[in-house]
Amino acid sequence: MKIINSSIATCVAVTGVLMSCNSVTFVEEAAAKSDIANTSMAPASQVAGTQLNLDDWNLLWNDEFDYANEQLEENWISQNGPTEHVLVASSRWRENAVVENGELKLITKKETRAGQDWTSGNVWTKQNFGYGYFEARYKYAAAPATNNSFWLWPKHGSPEGEKQCEVDINEGHFPNVINSNVHNWTDKWTLANGKQKHYNNQIAHTLIGQPEHNIVLDKPISTNKIRLTSKNPKAVHLREFRVFSAELEGFPDALSALDPSIVNYAAAEDVTITDNGNNNAEGSKTEFSVDNNLDSRWISRSTGKKWIQYEWADKKEIGGIQLVNGLLAQDGINNGWLEPELASRNLMTDFTIEYFDGQEWQIIHDYQSAEIANFGEQYHTYGLAWDEDYFRFYFDGELYYTVRNDVCFSETTILFSLAILKGNYSGEITDALDGTAMTIDYVRYYQAK
Structure with missing residues (x-):
């Protein structure tokens, strides 16, 4: 050989x-899709396949986007300008975040603006949120090279002594890849080659x-x-x-x-x-x-x-x-x-x-x-139950991944963002991107009863 x-x-x-x-x-x-098996080693709340029971939670905040586009600013803030990230090819603007027919659409456009060749949209909440269950129902932008994100980040700042924590409930890549991440942006170290690193556990899931x-x-x-x-x-x-x-x-x-x-x-x-x-x-x-x-x-x-x-x-x-x-x-x-x-x-x-x-x-x-599964055509729900001990990730209400919480203990902001990624990171950038949109039906926040 x-x-x-x-x-x-x-x-x-x-x-x-x-x-x-x-x-x-x-x-x-x-070949049959392998069933998610119960594991006797884990407590019930960690067993794969466990369905989330919303009867155990109180709905405290939600946005169903059932209002005029002009009212988006009541709950959300939009980026207006370039995206300063080495991987992102799109600037992001309020005009690309459009509420219509009971949905929020973050729309891609092929246009040069603020020094970048594409535009898209993102929004984050004016309000901060603590431990609880976060869920959104949305469709991906139906094209490669997109990053369809539902995530948590202290956009309004972290309390003194708390770590800067990012939790990506889903950085979705077309057609059906789910990416979950937990980042600690406070504790960093430098490699021998001079490159700076931080803790993260980025994982790509293909559940279907x-x-x-x-x-x-x-x-x-x-x-x-x-x-x-x-x-x-x-x-x-x-x-x-x-x-x-x-x-x-x-x-x-x-x-x-x-x-x-x-x-x-x-x-x-x-x-x-x-x-x-x-x-x-x-x-x-x-x-x-x-x-x-x-x-x-x-x-x-x-x-x-x-x-x-x-x-x-x-x-x-x-x-x-x-x-x-x-x-x-x-x-x-x-x-x-x-x-x-x-x-x-x-x-x-x-x-x-x-x-x-x-x-x-x-x-x-x-x-x-x-x-088999096209998340650009299909709505799905993506959820996170967060407490002082664990992050539990849900897809259509079913638990599929659990990770220890060692870093996120202060209130944070909810964000939605659509980015176009360079370097074939999530696929090739083509004109097929133009006019596609990440389409969000709702976002809801619960606290345990």
Whole structure:
């Protein structure tokens, strides 16, 4: 087996070959979404899948946006000017925050203003809020490169002696990625290279999707090259990639180690594995995509298009492909995750598998998670229960993640913001962004009875 890490320049040349759209017919065996399991180790309020019972809470404040646009200023303040952040490509203005038909829309526009090429909107509350349950119902702006945020930050200042704490209930990325973060912006340290760091626990959740994909070809193909490409906005986590002979009858269990009697061409002696850059940290090497160990994985580069290619000295007759992506828990409940296998973390939002027919690349399979769940078209609720001990994150009223509260103990502000992010951080900036909007139906604040 040969492992080759190609340069970025090589990536441009290779992806530039893409490609003929003549496709091979396939049938994907649908893998059931793993159920969120109860965990006896955790108290009831921390068990994944626990439904929030609003009968235990008193509604103290809410905004249903059922008023004229001019009344927005009664409860909210808008940014009017450039956004001074290295990742953000949009200035933000009150004109881009529009109340209509019982909804607040934060609208993107392709226009140069305040030195930035795009505009969007954001708002924050005039009022501060303490411990309680925060919930908003909204749709994402339906385009890549957007950051659709519902978050808490002490916009009006923190009391003396308290830490500057940011809690991102959801920094949503199209089509269905949920990002939760807890930042401590007070306690910072400097690395040997001079870069300043602070504590945060940013995690990308894909709660609707599947970690395993079984792709069965109804007609075998003969090739010496197969590759997987992706525009996933984050790094791709490929735990296993398996290429099977046309003679194999039935697929093995994707989430189990492969029986030695079953040949995986992707791990053959004559295979050469090439990628366009990967995270070479210990525990995430390129060859781990075929090591028959579900606890290890290949992690791609973080931004831009990604690809990994498997090439053989002689052609193989291929009848099926199996892959597993995402992450596994290392220590279960101790790291805040409530699912034993954490199959829903860092799933790919898209990927394409192709084979080389001797002249050009042909598509075997194209997967788009937006076809399963499109949060640009669907309303969902995003919630946070915050107390002096824990942050508990909810999706459509169901608990999916818990993390200790070691930093946030003073009142804070509620914010909504739509940002356009540079550098393929959440996808490529294109004209498809123009006119899209993060659409908020309501926001509500409760305190425990």
